[in-house]
Amino acid sequence: MRAAISLLMLLFSICGAQTRSTRSTEVSAQLDVSAELKELRDMVVEQRVILRYTQDNVKVLEAENVAVAVRLAVSETKVQTLERALQDTKAEMKTEVDNLKKENAAQETELTAVKTRLAATETEVENLEKEIKAAPKVAFSAGLGKSGNTVAGSNVLNLVFSRVITNVGQAYSSTTGFFTAPISGVYYFRFTVMDYLDNRGMAIRMYKNGRNGSGSLMDLYEYDADGKPSILSSGLTLQLEKGEAVNMVLPAGYRLYDDTFNRSTFSGFLLFPL
Ligand SMILES: *[C@@H]1O[C@H](CO)[C@@H](O)[C@H](O)[C@H]1NC(C)=O
Helix, strand or coil, rough: HHHHHHHHHHHHHHHHHHHHHHHHHHHHHHHHHHHHHHHHHHHHHHHHHHHHHHHHHHHHHHHHHHHHHHHHHHHHHHHHHHHHHHHHHHHHHHHHHHHHHHHHHHHHHHHHHHHHHHHHHHHHHHHHHHHHHHCCCCEEEECCCCCEEEEEECCCCCCCCEEEEECCCCCCCCCCCCCECCCCCCEEEEEEEEEEEECEEEEEEEECCCCCCECCCCEEEEECCCCEEEEEEEEEEEEECCCCCEEEECCCEEEEEEEECCCCCEEEEEEEEE
């Protein structure tokens, strides 16, 4: 552009020079013109060089442009890929968060259930503690208490062990000889009875809910002739409902002996409630 303007200005100045020239200066003017033309040619050559250089530059720039465009396209593709990846990641994260929320909710439900169960268990433990504390404590031992023989006539005799040694819970009556279960449970009963046997036998029975001959659980017999102490002793584990009774019975015609040494005794205790 600048080269074109210079060329135009030169031509104008030449025209101006021609109109202003006089005949006397025509030769020197012609010399000037040829010098200026030479200069002009040189300028054109120079401009061509510049132009070629510029064209080369343009080519380089175009090539660079193409390279930049390619890189831009690559970058755009990358950006798209990244955007897609980001969206995928977002979706994954959302799914993950949703799953975690669900898991959390499930765990909270479970925790609530566990808390409920724990509370129930605590209540149960408290109740059991109360039950254990409230459970009747039952244990007794008593001797016949009569110094000398206790004798059954023609009927069976309910034995009354009247000398109380132990009677926790007062389930044994030292006036009737009956043990009455204060609660349903498993109980253990035992006895030891004695007599001096000189060609005679002795017998003893344990009764459950028995009176006068019925309800016998155990009937033991001993015979001896040496007139010295003989002993019958045994025991039974019994499951009793609340209110059921146990007692010792002397069969008709038999006798037992006791004195202050507690030679004949009846004992029992609660093993566990049921
Ligand atoms: C028999 O039992 C009574 C009552 O527990 C007791 O006081 C007494 O000492 C006992 N007799 C003997 C010889 O152990």
